[in-house]
Amino acid sequence: MARASTTSDVFNALGDVHRRDILDVLIAGEKSVGAIVDSLSMSQPQVSNHLRVLSEVGLVKRRAEGRHRLYSLAPERLRPLHDWVTKYERVINDRLDRLDDYLQELQRRGDGSGL
Amino acid sequence: MARASTTSDVFNALGDVHRRDILDVLIAGEKSVGAIVDSLSMSQPQVSNHLRVLSEVGLVKRRAEGRHRLYSLAPERLRPLHDWVTKYERVINDRLDRLDDYLQELQRRGDGSGL
DNA sequence: TTGACATATTGCGGTATCGAAATATGTTTG
């Protein structure tokens, strides 16, 4: 069965750093393909193809204006990712809390174990 | 150049839903390979291999105990992902604010445009 | 040591994906 396709799974779509780069460029706002090409060092067909993937998976929206196609973020689609990461925040914080406790414990003891 | 490997790029490593499933199981705490196999419907070699990838990319830690290998989350490694998503929170919220403004504007006008 | 158990590794066939190059499509301007 392999992985879910890049065009159907947001996580997999973001598995390519170039696509993340494109999204990062789009944070500033709507941009044409040419503008994206200029911002990043990628060929036009490469950018167009990554945009196709991002569009199919729902991470960007397309709008036509004359001979330009303007792409913009569809950040709602990042929600699955956001939610997934959020689940782990608790785990991360728990660990940090425990580390904190441990360090404070050490300090309370004031032991000179040399470790 | 293609994509960065699953064993070097956290995003790409998470591009496979099975690996996310394994991590989700590990949220509850440290588990042996067999316990993970029982929790998910995957073969033992499949689980072992995904764990290898997760281990190489730094998302889980391994500990030996007798003939068991116990795996646990290394959630600090999710920070790049967390940070990346966080960048987009502002965009998401801005959009929602703007939608709010728009809806309130409509209501203030009380126009019956039917749109 | 032998056998059972737990996990890891290897080899294989099939598929998805990538980058590059060439070309096609669609749009504006003259």
Add this chain to the structure above:
DNA sequence: CAAACATATTTCGATACCGCAATATGTCAA
């Protein structure tokens, strides 16, 4: 209509990845 411009699509060869089946490694218990 023709030429220039902006973007999309197709084709190709190379590679990474997946799942499965078989097997190897390592550990405990008798």
